[in-house]
Amino acid sequence: MESLISYFNNLLSLDDDEKEAVRKSFSEKRVRRRQFILQEGNICKVNTFVVEGCFRMYMIDDNAKEHNLQFAIENWWIGDIGSFYSEEPSRLNIEAIENSIILQIKKEDQLRLFIDYPKFNRIFRVFTENALISYQRRVLQNISSTAEERYVDFMKRYPFFFNRISNVQIASFIGVTPEFLSKIRKNISK
Amino acid sequence: MESLISYFNNLLSLDDDEKEAVRKSFSEKRVRRRQFILQEGNICKVNTFVVEGCFRMYMIDDNAKEHNLQFAIENWWIGDIGSFYSEEPSRLNIEAIENSIILQIKKEDQLRLFIDYPKFNRIFRVFTENALISYQRRVLQNISSTAEERYVDFMKRYPFFFNRISNVQIASFIGVTPEFLSKIRKNISK
DNA sequence: CGCGACGTTGATTTGCCTCAACGATTGTGG
DNA sequence: CCACAATCGTTGAGGCAAATCAACGTCGCG
Numbered sequence A, B: 001m002e003s004l005i006s007y008f009n010n011l012l013s014l015d016d017d018e019k020e021a022v023r024k025s026f027s028e029k030r031v032r033r034r035q036f037i038l039q040e041g042n043i044c045k046v047n048t049f050v051v052e053g054c055f056r057m058y059m060i061d062d063n064a065k066e067h068n069l070q071f072a073i074e075n076w077w078i079g080d081i082g083s084f085y086s087e088e089p090s091r092l093n094i095e096a097i098e099n100s101i102i103l104q105i106k107k108e109d110q111l112r113l114f115i116d117y118p119k120f121n122r123i124f125r126v127f128t129e130n131a132l133i134s135y136q137r138r139v140l141q142n143i144s145s146t147a148e149e150r151y152v153d154f155m156k157r158y159p160f161f162f163n164r165i166s167n168v169q170i171a172s173f174i175g176v177t178p179e180f181l182s183k184i185r186k187n188i189s190k
Numbered sequence C: 001c002g003c004g005a006c007g008t009t010g011a012t013t014t015g016c017c018t019c020a021a022c023g024a025t026t027g028t029g030g
Numbered sequence D: 001c002c003a004c005a006a007t008c009g010t011t012g013a014g015g016c017a018a019a020t021c022a023a024c025g026t027c028g029c030g
Helices: A002-011 A016-025 A081-086 A107-116 A119-144 A147-157 A167-174 A178-188 B002-011 B016-025 B081-086 B107-116 B119-144 B147-157 B167-174 B178-188
Strands: A026-031 A036-038 A046-052 A055-060 A066-072 A092-096 A100-106 B027-031 B036-038 B046-052 B055-060 B066-072 B092-096 B100-106
Touching: A002 A016, A002 A046, A002 A119, A016 A026, A016 A107, A046 A107, A066 A167, A066 B119, A081 B119, A100 A107, A107 A119, A119 A147, A119 B066, A119 B081, A119 B119, A147 A167, A147 A178, A167 A178, B002 B016, B002 B046, B002 B119, B016 B107, B046 B107, B066 B167, B100 B107, B107 B119, B119 B147, B147 B167, B147 B178, B167 B178
Parallel strands: none
Antiparallel strands: A026 A100, A036 A092, A046 A100, A055 A066, A055 A092, B027 B100, B036 B092, B046 B100, B055 B066, B055 B092
């Protein structure tokens, strides 16, 4: 829990009331590798902060293929924000890649936090802006780069995923097959 | 200006003070077709609301090819949010596709608005969330759909762009060449 | 009028996928 | 602790989606 407090505190310092509100609003949970915290068809009712561990969020398409939209490790947020706000069933799945510890807040508690402590409005606005910026960059990259360029950029941008996320998962994230990623890697290593 | 007031008012009703603050914070501008409101290398210092007209935001890649990241028409926002917040030079261009009328707010005025009238924090948070959701969907679509599926979805989602944005621009948005889009259209019309 | 953007078509090339096979590693249950 | 299954990473042959390049008619605009 204290890791979340200090995460917030780094963005915008919190007073004791606000810290206490955070402690009351979030609840801790442990999940094992391969467990799901969201499955397709369900409404995403919580926003999740990763204290320890690793997750992937992905969609299954009509041909039963999985496409990773996002990973999340320590101090990252994860959730289907579309389903969370619209309260419609999600098309996404969120699965633990490692045994993990998370902190979750329910929608109503988050809204309450925004009303009672406006500071969190600002914090979450900034957080959403940063996510938006990174998705924008990714759209641009998808429509303008080759698979090799996307892979090189991925490794440069997220070096800490090395040895933590398999190449199968990385391939799915950058939008190629594992076989082709293998050929890319072979090609680069020369 | 009143179109912006009623845009805000629809999301979260404004009192007279807040309306006045909006009038003071934004300034109106007219731009002609082919004029730029942001060019690569400059810092994006303003957030823009389109009152009338149409814009496209695009990147030029190393092979001098243009890639449209976003369009904006009446009641849409446009700007390079990454450059706006980081104050680093933008890699994007924003060009008027039609003669247009816009309302712009400078970064410092927007921050002031957030501080003086917290309601705008919430409004802009919601606006950013919606943008994030749509970029997420686009990333997923780019890594999971064929060009034809992306085109069909584009036309269904944005039917009001029909006859307003050329196929060259649409092709660039969905990430294909104009020649291939032409073949897709031929194929669909059967 | 003439020029430049647009939309289209065809021929060719290429980036990436599909399918099949294999050894190496990991994990799991008996 | 071993045996077996499952997942992973890799390689190769063949195929398909989309890019490239070139050409041409149309249209709006200066």
